[in-house]
Structures are given as C-alpha cells and as structure tokens.
Amino acid sequence: MSSWSNWAGNVDMTPVGVLRPHTPSELADLVAEAARAGRRVRPVGSGHSFTAIAAPADLQLSLEHLSGVLSADRETGRVRVLAGTPLRTLTRALDALGLAMPNLGDIDAQTISGALSTGTHGTGAALPGLAAATVGLRLVTPDGRDCWVDASDPELFGAARLGLGALGVVTEIELACIPAYRLRAVERPDSLDAVLPRLQEHFDAHRHFEMYWFPGTRRVNTKANDLVADEVDEPLATWRYKLDDEFLSNTVFGAANAVVTKFPRAVLPFNEIAARALTERSYTGPSYEVFCTPRTVRFVESEYAVPREAAESVISDLAAWVERRREPISFPVEVRVAAPDDIWLSTGHERANAYIAVHQYHAGAYRDYFDAFEEIAAAHGGRPHWGKMHTLGLEELSALYPRMDDFRAVRDRLDPDRVLANDYLERVLGP
Numbered sequence: 001m002s003s004w005s006n007w008a009g010n011v012d013m014t015p016v017g018v019l020r021p022h023t024p025s026e027l028a029d030l031v032a033e034a035a036r037a038g039r040r041v042r043p044v045g046s047g048h049s050f051t052a053i054a055a056p057a058d059l060q061l062s063l064e065h066l067s068g069v070l071s072a073d074r075e076t077g078r079v080r081v082l083a084g085t086p087l088r089t090l091t092r093a094l095d096a097l098g099l100a101m102p103n104l105g106d107i108d109a110q111t112i113s114g115a116l117s118t119g120t121h122g123t124g125a126a127l128p129g130l131a132a133a134t135v136g137l138r139l140v141t142p143d144g145r146d147c148w149v150d151a152s153d154p155e156l157f158g159a160a161r162l163g164l165g166a167l168g169v170v171t172e173i174e175l176a177c178i179p180a181y182r183l184r185a186v187e188r189p190d191s192l193d194a195v196l197p198r199l200q201e202h203f204d205a206h207r208h209f210e211m212y213w214f215p216g217t218r219r220v221n222t223k224a225n226d227l228v229a230d231e232v233d234e235p236l237a238t239w240r241y242k243l244d245d246e247f248l249s250n251t252v253f254g255a256a257n258a259v260v261t262k263f264p265r266a267v268l269p270f271n272e273i274a275a276r277a278l279t280e281r282s283y284t285g286p287s288y289e290v291f292c293t294p295r296t297v298r299f300v301e302s303e304y305a306v307p308r309e310a311a312e313s314v315i316s317d318l319a320a321w322v323e324r325r326r327e328p329i330s331f332p333v334e335v336r337v338a339a340p341d342d343i344w345l346s347t348g349h350e351r352a353n354a355y356i357a358v359h360q361y362h363a364g365a366y367r368d369y370f371d372a373f374e375e376i377a378a379a380h381g382g383r384p385h386w387g388k389m390h391t392l393g394l395e396e397l398s399a400l401y402p403r404m405d406d407f408r409a410v411r412d413r414l415d416p417d418r419v420l421a422n423d424y425l426e427r428v429l430g431p
C-alpha cells in the first residue's frame with residue numbers, strides 16, 4: 001500500500017487500504033461494511049490540513065470520484081454539490097451559473113467537505129467562515145444512517161456543519177451562494193506602525209482586508225478587496241502576474257528560503273528585502289480569482305482566532321518576541337478578520353475574530369516560534385484552526401468552546417464505536 005502525506009509534508013501515514021466510492025450510496029455501503037467489520041475509516045479531502053486531522057488509522061476514504069454540482073437554483077442561489085468537489089472546480093461551475101461563494105480563503109485546492117469540516121475561512125468583518133454558507137448536508141454515519149441534516153434539526157445542524165470528520169461522512173452539501181461578483185484588489189506596502197493602530201478601521205472599511213507583516217521588520221503589505229461594477233475590467237497584466245505571483249512569490253521566494261534555512265542569520269535582511277521588493281498594485285477580477293493565489297513553496301502553519309479587538313496586542317507581543325529572540329522566520333504573519341456564527345465548533349462561534357497565522361518554511365525550525373505564538377494567543381482566549389498546527393487537547397478546547405460537551409454527545413450517538421477516529425480526534429475530542 002502506498003503512503004499518504006499532507007500538502008505540507010509534515011504528516012505521513014500508510015493506510016491499510018483506500019476506498020474510492022463512485023456514488024453516495026456506494027460510500028454508505030462501504031462505511032456500513034467497515035463498521036460491521038470493526039474497521040476504522042477516515043475520509044480525506046485534498047490533504048491540505050497541516051494537522052494530522054485527516055490521517056487514516058486504518059482505511060482511507062477518498063472522495064475523489066464524488067465531485068461536481070448536482071443541482072442549482074439561480075433564483076435562490078441554492079446549489080447542491082458532491083462533497084469531494086475541489087473548490088477550484090466549484091468556483092468555476094458557480095461562475096458559469098452566475099453565482100459565487102460569499103467568501104473564500106486564499107487557495108482553492110481544498111475539497112468543499114474538507115474546507116467545511118475544519119472551519120476554513122477567508123477575511124471580511126461582515127463575513128463568517130465558509131461553513132456558515134451550508135444550508136444542508138447529507139451525512140452517512142457509522143451507526144448506519146444516511147440522512148439529510150438541516151436547520152429543522154438544530155442540534156445536529158449545529159454540530160455537523162463543522163464536524164471535523166468525527167460525526168459521519170458528508171456526501172452532499174447544499175450551499176447558499178450569492179450572485180457572481182467582481183472585486184478590485186489593492187495591495188500596498190506600508191509600515192506596521194502606520195497600519196496596526198488603524199487595523200480595526202481597515203477591517204471595517206473593506207469587504208475584505210488582510211495584512212501581512214514581515215517578522216523582524218516593521219514592514220507590512222496590506223490587501224483590500226472591494227466590490228467593483230461588472231463592467232470594470234482592469235486585470236493584472238500577465239507579465240506582472242508572472243513576475244509577482246509566480247516568480248517573486250514562489251520561484252525566488254522558494255529558492256531564497258532554501259538558502260536562509262542553511263544560513264539562518266540571513267533571514268532578517270532577507271525579510272527586509274522581500275518586504276521592500278513589494279510595490280503597490282491594483283487589479284480587478286472575478287471574486288474567486290482575486291481571492292486565490294498560487295502556493296508552490298511548501299510551509300507549515302499555525303493559526304489562532306482571537307477576539308478581533310485583541311489583534312493589535314497579539315501582533316505587538318509577537319513582534320516583541322521576534323525582536324528579543326531574533327528567530328529566523330522567513331514567512332510573513334497573516335492577519336485577517338471574520339464575523340461570528342452559531343456553529344458549535346467554529347472558531348467564530350458567537351465571537352467576531354481576528355485570525356492570526358504564523359508560517360515557516362517546511363524545512364525551517366518552527367517549534368519555538370509556534371510555541372511562543374500559541375502562548376500569546378492563549379492569553380487572549382485564542383481558538384486554534386482545526387486544520388492548522390496547534391498543541392491543544394480536549395481540556396483546553398472545552399474551555400474555549402461552550403458547546404464542546406454537546407458535540408461530544410452527538411459523536412457518542414453517531415459514532416459510538418469510533419469508526420471515524422484517529423489520534424488527532426482522540427486528542428481534541430477525547431477517546
């Protein structure tokens with residue numbers, strides 16, 4: 001059996017077998033059969049989680065053949081899709097229907113079910129994470145059920161919209177989409193000292209706002225995306241895209257990271273140069289193109305949601321730590337915002353958050369940096385992204401999620417024999 005590893009390459013496992021059903025009913029039969037035989041099954045999407053959340057303990061369940069749009073109502077924006085649909089496929093299919101997701105993260109390689117199951121989010125003060133767009137889902141549970149879950153069962157709906165793959169296997173999802181929209185992106189180099197004091201203002205002034213801070217420097221790059229009329233078409237010149245996004249952000253950045261990993265003292269001047277290399281640019285495009293950028297340089301990442309008003313303190317504390325330690329960190333820190341929702345295990349559960357993400361080159365040392373970051377985030381009630389590296393276990397997470405016990409009770413009911421369990425779930429949800 002061949003081995004499986006996640007995108008970052010920091011988690012690898014060899015599943016005992018791989019199941020590749022072609023229909024939701026075939027999937028339900030396979031899960032029921034595995035449960036009867038006392039096997040464990042772990043659904044997997046595109047493997048883009050940095051945690052071992054998708055790591056199979058026994059059988060891996062691939063949804064690669066369960067991809068595509070099943071039905072769409074342009075009037076209501078309701079679109080039903082198969083759970084294994086990659087976001088890249090989904091966004092293009094929606095565009096052809098004149099529809100779009102209300103928001104997206106910064107890549108589109110994930111599957112829709114993988115993205116929803118870990119609480120994937122974008123940025124936007126008025127916009128919650130992606131799972132808030134779910135109006136219903138078809139769930140195959142190890143106790144033999146194949147059911148449709150929606151707001152008519154508020155308890156199950158509260159839990160299953162963001163289920164960590166712990167309650168059942170999602171085979172279909174109905175999404176509340178909105179009419180297709182275009183965005184103007186304005187990317188601007190700036191200084192941390194100018195942007196940080198006005199961060200909340202920036203969050204509120206744009207449909208989407210994010211800031212990248214280059215550790216060890218006082219330099220940032222900001223990106224603001226706002227709605228623009230359909231007829232405005234000022235695309236990024238191909239040469240500029242190839243230079244900035246492909247060559248500088250990926251090719252040169254990757255090569256430079258390989259060098260600074262060998263010569264860590266070169267990181268601080270490298271960050272200064274990388275930040276200075278950025279120049280202001282503005283362009284328009286369909287929302288799904290503006291949100292997503294190519295990521296070919298592998299990295300590891302940890303991200304915490306903190307109450308949005310704590311963002312400035314977290315960044316200042318992190319900047320002070322980096323200054324003190326002069327740690328070689330060659331990737332920028334990303335700062336985003338999102339609106340609250342009512343989903344039980346959502347980082348946005350009943351709280352408006354700022355999202356702060358730290359990254360390090362996949363071959364670079366990250367432990368001290370990520371530990372320090374976690375400590376700072378913990379002081380502000382930080383909730384970790386379920387798909388990004390963190391060290392929290394059930395005890396700490398129970399203090400952060402008021403509905404954790406309710407979620408665990410639903411899990412006990414739907415998967416009493418822990419057919420879906422793996423080590424990560426055991427750590428965060430208990431045995």
Ligand SMILES: Cc1cc2nc3c(=O)[nH]c(=O)nc-3n(C[C@H](O)[C@H](O)[C@H](O)COP(=O)(O)OP(=O)(O)OC[C@H]3O[C@@H](n4cnc5c(N)ncnc54)[C@H](O)[C@@H]3O)c2cc1C
Nearest residue numbers: 045046047048049105106110111114117120121165170387
């Ligand atoms: C380069 C990069 C950029 C990223 N950018 C963002 C970002 O902008 N915002 C953000 O919030 N996150 C971001 N992420 C994190 C990513 O969105 C999440 O980790 C997401 O879960 C990955 O989706 P996937 O399809 O790869 O799922 P996987 O990692 O394969 O699986 C994730 C979880 O979903 C479960 N699962 C998958 N399919 C099903 C199913 N059908 N039924 C039940 N459970 C299922 C798996 O069991 C597992 O628990 C990024 C990750 C990378 C590598």
